Amino acid sequence: MVHALSWTHTNPDPRHRHQSPHGSGMTVWVDDISSPRCFLLWGWHLVQPPDIVAIADPSRIRSNIQLVGADGSRLPAAKRLLELNVAVHSLPWMGGAVSSQFGQLD
Numbered sequence: 001m002v003h004a005l006s007w008t009h010t011n012p013d014p015r016h017r018h019q020s021p022h023g024s025g026m027t028v029w030v031d032d033i034s035s036p037r038c039f040l041l042w043g044w045h046l047v048q049p050p051d052i053v054a055i056a057d058p059s060r061i062r063s064n065i066q067l068v069g070a071d072g073s074r075l076p077a078a079k080r081l082l083e084l085n086v087a088v089h090s091l092p093w094m095g096g097a098v099s100s101q102f103g104q105l106d
Contacts, residue, residue, distance in 0.1 A: 001029045001040065001091060016057045023049075024056060027093055038065050048058060058085050 007059065008025035023046040031038045040063045043056035057063075060085045067075045 001087075002032050003029045003091075003093065004028045006068070006093075024067075029091055036064075039063060040084065040091075042094075045093065051106070053093070055085075055088065061085060061088060075088060 006025060006027040008023055024044060026041060026043050029040045040061060042061045044053050045056050046052070047054050059081060061081065063084055065084070067080050067083050071073055074080075
């Protein structure tokens with residue numbers, strides 16, 4: 001997968017607990033092989049400036065990827081979400097999020 005885009009939320013609202021006072025945003029990764037393209041999308045927070053970021057809500061990773069088990073059946077939602085989190089944590093996404101925070105998209 002490759003980094004497609006990261007952006008920041010331009011008007012953080014302090015009433016929303018899901019937004020960091022240091023900054024927050026979204027990032028999108030896509031595969032560079034299949035058609036149609038598979039994607040992963042998730043929100044992030046800048047935890048400690050200038051470069052410590054974290055996934056905003058690990059239960060809200062979005063994707064069009066369907067995962068199947070060894071028997072060919074779709075994984076249950078909880079197992080799929082766990083596997084998507086493993087995939088996200090295997091990507092070098094934090095640099096793209098930090099770059100977008102400071103206006104330097106990858």
